[in-house]
Amino acid sequence: MHFTSLLTASLLAINSSARPIADPIEMIRQAGPEAGKVITKCSAPGQIALAYDDGPYQYTQKLVDTLTAGGAKGTFFVTGTLYGCIYGQKAALQAAYAAGHQIASHSWSHPQNFGSLSTADLTSQMTRLETALVNIIGKKPTYMRPPYLATGGSVLSTMKTLGYRVITNDIDAGDWNNKSPQQSQQEFTRAGASGNGHIPLMHETYAGTVNTLTPWLINWAKTNNLKLVTVAECLGDPDGAYVNGTGNSQSSC
Numbered sequence: 001m002h003f004t005s006l007l008t009a010s011l012l013a014i015n016s017s018a019r020p021i022a023d024p025i026e027m028i029r030q031a032g033p034e035a036g037k038v039i040t041k042c043s044a045p046g047q048i049a050l051a052y053d054d055g056p057y058q059y060t061q062k063l064v065d066t067l068t069a070g071g072a073k074g075t076f077f078v079t080g081t082l083y084g085c086i087y088g089q090k091a092a093l094q095a096a097y098a099a100g101h102q103i104a105s106h107s108w109s110h111p112q113n114f115g116s117l118s119t120a121d122l123t124s125q126m127t128r129l130e131t132a133l134v135n136i137i138g139k140k141p142t143y144m145r146p147p148y149l150a151t152g153g154s155v156l157s158t159m160k161t162l163g164y165r166v167i168t169n170d171i172d173a174g175d176w177n178n179k180s181p182q183q184s185q186q187e188f189t190r191a192g193a194s195g196n197g198h199i200p201l202m203h204e205t206y207a208g209t210v211n212t213l214t215p216w217l218i219n220w221a222k223t224n225n226l227k228l229v230t231v232a233e234c235l236g237d238p239d240g241a242y243v244n245g246t247g248n249s250q251s252s253c
């Protein structure tokens, strides 16, 4: 083999095994669960990720205090405007973040047709909330739960592009559907504590969920030796819940 063809051959060999040089931020993101793929439960047993949608609202601070006092970490899938403007609960969100609870996205305005929005509208729903969260907690989230758990249309491809891990649920507390805390409790009892950890669908906008179901769940988890962790933690991604982002000077919706 001539030197030149040897050189060509080795360059080809290097080339075929080489990958495009990755953006370091992308590499950090890739360390956790894959973006744009629906995740319904934790990746290991022995834990539970209490997850609450639709806030922030008037019970956010109470929920933060209850979880923290119970030695629990929760996950808050928040919107920009569903139950009032997100900036109105700035202090409660900052307290949640500071206490180690996870702040994640549930879109800006929780549109009923989330699953049929265009890529441009989905992107705007996500980036508007990102900007607000950078303004409030200094970070943008990498986890989201789609409003109405809508994962059709352009939702997953858009979330993949934006780097979002898509979380749904494996238990439905049914609080959104007039189930009492006692009826919700039965859902957990029925599902049991074995197997990979649950990621329930719950809403911090119901007094019963905050005041009755949550204390019961903290106790239920302890009785069953389940660690109460964030969604990111239960997916083996404790440091991947956020990335840096760009805020602005906005402080109202």
Ligand SMILES: *[C@@H]1O[C@H](CO)[C@@H](O)[C@H](O)[C@H]1NC(C)=O
Pocket: 025, 244
């Ligand atoms: C994110 O921002 C913090 C604070 O400004 C900085 O220290 C850190 O290096 C940034 N991380 C990345 C990955 O850019």
Ligand SMILES: [Zn+2]
Pocket: 053, 054, 106, 110, 147, 148
């Ligand atoms: Zn919702």
